[in-house]
Amino acid sequence: MIPVESIHHISLNVKDLERSKAFYSTIIGLKEIERPPFDFPGAWFGIGEGGQQLHLIVYDGETLREGGIDSRDGHFALRVRSYKESIAWLDQHGIQYDARPKARAGFPQIYVIDPDRNVVELNAEVCDLE
Structure with a gap:
């Protein structure tokens, strides 16, 4: 068994970084945190007080999502x-x-x-x- 302590971060692919940063900071209320100087664009946000993070990664590939809100989707x-x-x-x-x-x-x-x-x-x- 692997002794998991917690979820550290979630990564999401985004196309427009500024639009996504505005959504997660203004609408969801997350605070942007420092991100290492990777060679690709993105942003990190802190979630709550437990050290969990949301990582946004700019990605130009395709996604499977086309419809509206579906709670059974990832x-x-x-x-x-x-x-x-x-x-x-x-x-x-x-x-x-x-x-x-x-x-x-x-x-x-x-x-x-x-x-x-x-x-x-x-x-x-x-x-x-x-």
Whole structure:
């Protein structure tokens, strides 16, 4: 068995780095962190307080994603403090989402897609809509 301690980072392919940086900083609320001087463009973001990271990598290849939001597609999930506040924020910024306040998973979920059609799940411990 491999003694896994935690997830360190998630890497996503993006086509327009500035557009993706704006989405992950302004809409999702992640803070950009220092990135080593690789020989290809990209950006790193810190996630929460546990040291996890999101790495954006500029990639000109093809992806499989063509349709809308699909929760069964490959995605990553971020735990949010408030389901209600997250919905309000997405509405305020005109971001399309699939809200599942009573999800079968046992916790409320919101699915969004980033500008490069990567699926992101936002979930909360409880549904605080009322």
